[in-house]
Amino acid sequence: MDRILTLTLAGExxxxxxxxxxxxxxxxxxxxxxxxxxxxTRHHIRDQQRWDRVADPAASHHPERLELQRREAAAHLLSxxxxxxxxxxxxxALRAQVAALEEEYRxxxxxxxxLQRERRALLEALRExxxxx
Amino acid sequence: xxxxxxxxxVILDEETWAEVEAVLRAEGWxxxxxxxxxxxxxxxxxxxxxxxxxxxxxxxxxxxxxTLRHRAYLADEAVRALxxxxxxxxxxxxxxxxxxxRLEQELRTLREHACKEGVLVPxxxxxxxxxxxxxxxxxxxxxxxxxxx
Numbered sequence: 001m002d003r004i005l006t007l008t009l010a011g012e013x014x015x016x017x018x019x020x021x022x023x024x025x026x027x028x029x030x031x032x033x034x035x036x037x038x039x040x041t042r043h044h045i046r047d048q049q050r051w052d053r054v055a056d057p058a059a060s061h062h063p064e065r066l067e068l069q070r071r072e073a074a075a076h077l078l079s080x081x082x083x084x085x086x087x088x089x090x091x092x093a094l095r096a097q098v099a100a101l102e103e104e105y106r107x108x109x110x111x112x113x114x115l116q117r118e119r120r121a122l123l124e125a126l127r128e129x130x131x132x133x
Numbered sequence: 134x135x136x137x138x139x140x141x142x143v144i145l146d147e148e149t150w151a152e153v154e155a156v157l158r159a160e161g162w163x164x165x166x167x168x169x170x171x172x173x174x175x176x177x178x179x180x181x182x183x184x185x186x187x188x189x190x191x192x193x194x195x196x197x198x199x200t201l202r203h204r205a206y207l208a209d210e211a212v213r214a215l216x217x218x219x220x221x222x223x224x225x226x227x228x229x230x231x232x233x234x235r236l237e238q239e240l241r242t243l244r245e246h247a248c249k250e251g252v253l254v255p256x257x258x259x260x261x262x263x264x265x266x267x268x269x270x271x272x273x274x275x276x277x278x279x280x281x282x
Contacts (some may be wrong), residue, residue: 040175
């Protein structure tokens with residue numbers, strides 16, 4: 001059975017991927033992304049074995065090792081950009097909610113103080129009136 | 134203008150999904166994060182143009198990754214603090230509304246007594262101190278649900 005997956009990416013990254021996929025002849029973004037996911041998975045599995053060959057610290061500038069490092073960094077960048085943007089959007093929404101609640105709380109407190117003043121005045125007036133009777 | 138974040142749905146056959154799932158499990162990635170990493174991996178293999186200076190390209194990518202991780206840390210911390218703040222404020226607002234309700238009830242009774250006894254009732258509140266309807270509308274827009282009156 002087919003599986004439907006949800007992918008959330010930075011808009012700019014998605015636009016860049018779409019351009020690249022069109023260049024490769026993909027006219028459906030969803031099909032192109034499914035292909036990238038499948039290819040990414042297969043290459044990732046294969047590259048894990050290549051890592052063992054280039055793990056020697058002496059080979060730190062070995063072109064193969066550099067290429068594997070580049071792939072890994074690029075892949076994590078795509079994920080991190082979306083993750084950061086989503087968290088920052090959540091933060092901004094929370095900030096707006098907190099600001100609005102602070103405003104409401106201030107308004108409620110002002111009204112409470114005003115009503116308390118009114119109560120004090122009324123009680124005072126009633127006391128005065130009763131003391132005169 | 135490009136949307137900040139975009140969501141797309143991708144259909145995978147069972148066999149490919151099994152491969153993807155095995156990698157997610159082996160790497161300990163959550164599905165959402167792992168799918169992005171693997172798409173990014175595919176893009177790095179097939180779509181990225183070869184750099185003339187791979188060492189510099191890798192260094193630049195690492196630097197951007199470090200910056201993003203720092204931004205993620207700051208945003209996570211801010212979200213955590215704001216959530217706590219929000220919880221506290223929601224409680225304060227609820228308590229203030231309850232106090233207000235009690236006080237308004239008490240004042241109604243006091244005003245009635247004052248009227249009966251011929252006591253001059255103090256001037257009522259100015260309109261600016263009345264119920265903040267505009268603020269409620271704003272809160273509804275932000276929180277996406279009706280606010281209790």
